[in-house]
Amino acid sequence: MAGLAAAFGSGAMTNTIADIETADVILVTGSNTTENHPVLSTFIKRAAMKGTTVIVIDPRKIKLTEHSAKWLRPTPGTDIAWINGLMHVIIEENLMDSDFISNRTEGFDALQETVKKYTPKYVEDITGISSDDIIQTARIFAKAKRASICYCMGITQHTCGTDNVKSLANLSMLCGHLGKPGGGVNPLRGQNNVQGACDMGGLPNVLTAYQKVDDAGALKKFETSWNITGLSSKPGLAVTEMIQKAEHGDFKSLYIIGENPLVSDPDLNHAEKAFKNLEFLVVQDIFLTETASLADVVLPSFCFAEKDGTFSNTERRVQRIRKAVEAPGFAREDWKIICEIATRMGTPMKYDNAEEIFEEIRSVTPSYAGITWERIDKIGIHWPCPTLDHPGTPILHTVQFTRGKGLFHAIDHQPPAELPDNEYPLMLTTGRVIYHYHTGTMTMKSEGLNIMSPECFVEISSGDADRMGIANGEMINVFSRRGKIKARAQISPKAVNGTVFIPFHFAKAAANRLTNAKIDPVAKIPEFKVCAITIEKAA
Template identity: 85%
Template structure:
């Protein structure tokens, strides 16, 4: 997030898109709901009639996979009505001419044709957003999990820059990150192309720095493969081993039938986890590790706040701490890796990670600090880009609408979008151990509109088979007021009816994120 969680509540207008906030970030959603309660404007743009629409002034309902079009539509109106922030554009950005030209095509009427959002709603929303003193954009996987995910995000950045809503309190472009330490995993270089703090692996200076610091030679300067690419290669026999720490891709990966083949094709698979997950079951070696309540360390949250994790209980049996297991493997492979504590590792992290350099465990004992925090007397950075952007001037990108990788047709007439529910988390390996959570959300369901269910002549609660071009699952039909005609939602938590047997593994070429939010399906009554 460019801004903080608390900051959202201070925005005059909050645009929430592709985020079912009340179910996926329940506590963060309270900031949005309180803002609405105080009379601030909340606008929801989402294909589902999510709970947050009850708190919003406007709900815009785009056809799945048409985000660039509606965002360009808003910009078209803003520029047409001269509501853009010329001062900000002149001083802080470049490339305005390019988008001025590119969004000309996206008149409200044209956008209505693509997105299904009425033209007058586009106009009204554009005015609300542009005229606001402070407007915040919050988005989540509904924006990113598309083959054009990167372009969707760039479009939101265009919109925010156009109105000068970046670099100030109550503004910003705020991705709501879905996992406790997804921010930290990225910051720590758990990505194929960067070391810690996003230092590029093909930058000779970064390589030199790390080789000197780790006292080794021969670091690879070739960016590595993303998980989706590794699995694809494994399926063809071109990838040999994987060491998986605390993940369960055999439920969370797209197009599972293919992914499964890839994993089974590996010569050697090691899974380190707290449970015998679907992925661990097919491993050659399974290593038992600690859960969060047994560890000391840090997590970095969605607002870049580095916070302490503290040991509360002893781990069961012979389980070991994750970093200790990895160090032991390294040592047995001939590279001595030894630390006495997690804090000692954090001290090493600070030395090679400029954005964490000023953060110490002592400083975050009570309250976490937002990176970048370059020195120990630096207070941290709650709001990014206040005086300049990372690259200097903010660059506008001219972007055009691209249809999703898979479209509906006669055989597969419905659009499937996947996501989570309030009572479960990701592949359920943790939440499904709670009887209470299971009682509230016992099984997979296929959320569909009343009209679509009537067309299929299937009643609420009946078992159905759902088919896509890649697979089939069987689950209960659930008629819901959240669903809109033509679009079906299935949560991906449940291994027994894994929605990812249906999803498309087509990825965004830059971010390599799969298109979980759009694929074509058909539904039949189960025999």
């Protein structure tokens, strides 16, 4: 997420969900949209039915390929190479938007020099995508009047995730597809209100609205609002850094709210050791998760339907949520729990309700300043909305970028941190299925969903299955350098020889016992999407 913020100022969709449907071309990459964002995917499918050209670039033959005009299948971990390949063709054939480049960007010469070597043949050798497909896709994307890019964690969860996002931004700017309807670069948020959490400073290096913690003016504003002095200007730790320090004994306690890292973190065997090395663990959640089971204290909190407040969704729309049902037992609202703990620790925090908290948010958050409880009573408003008479901003960068001119980044392909070898000859990528959400904290409480998706599976190509003598439905062991799981083989046309897919929802066969904890140096996001494995029949 920090990487997205670095690339686009906010890490948010530049355009709206409905706006995607107005595009002439939609390029979807690193997103199994129909399973991970089923509502948003209806806009893409409907656009395809109306004549929009949908291009899917994904290592798996995902469901969305049934609605696409082109499907390109790259080797996992080679995104920068194929993006540079598209830009090479666009520049060579003079298909770029020269006026947009001249008037609204800088750094083009360095980009042009870098992509010179990414000829279609050179890219084919790296990615496995044919030269013809690179050329055709480049022409389709560049010649479109309005082209939208949609991406998700298949792009970001790499050691070069930040550079992957910057590369997509390069491609869009090169063709002048930013700042207008039907265009844009649109990250599809992986979880509900992730956008809102980031907007509220849920990243280690920023305050609300991505104001840097080392910005003296921003710190002074918060100190004045809170009537305190001495706010730290030092960025905090990313989650991945906390786990490393916990293992070494440098990090003593952890307070987790609404997260289940003992299923969702990479290299789980290592993560478990780190958690057990903590002196004090607090978990605040709606159910007793795998992580909560290890906690010293569990604080039961409200779910979304039991409280008032706001969510900021994937398209930057700030929306009211309202209490629909009473919460059970001793559960409390998250903000009330936090305020009570802070008060008992010597810093009194008291609010009467969620609206009062939102008023404070407005006072210190420029992009939310014009959004009031009354204004979003019925319909949400897209930030930035700086004043009370501002209508909100459905489309970003219409006049200029956050930094003024858009900056091209000259980026070279770099391989994943771990590649297959003789000992671990297969490549693993992970993701979700439509029936379960994240670590199954909520969805696995539903009998119907458990019937539809009862257990973990290993999606494998028929070629690999035949070569290893594995039958469909057979139990197999999967090993990486970090761990082992046992799950059921699922021979599937979605899979390609040499690459295996495992959903990460299932704690009993947690895919993240296998994944690599190597991180992107900027965003600190682990490389969930590529690691080396081997497979054998289970005894």
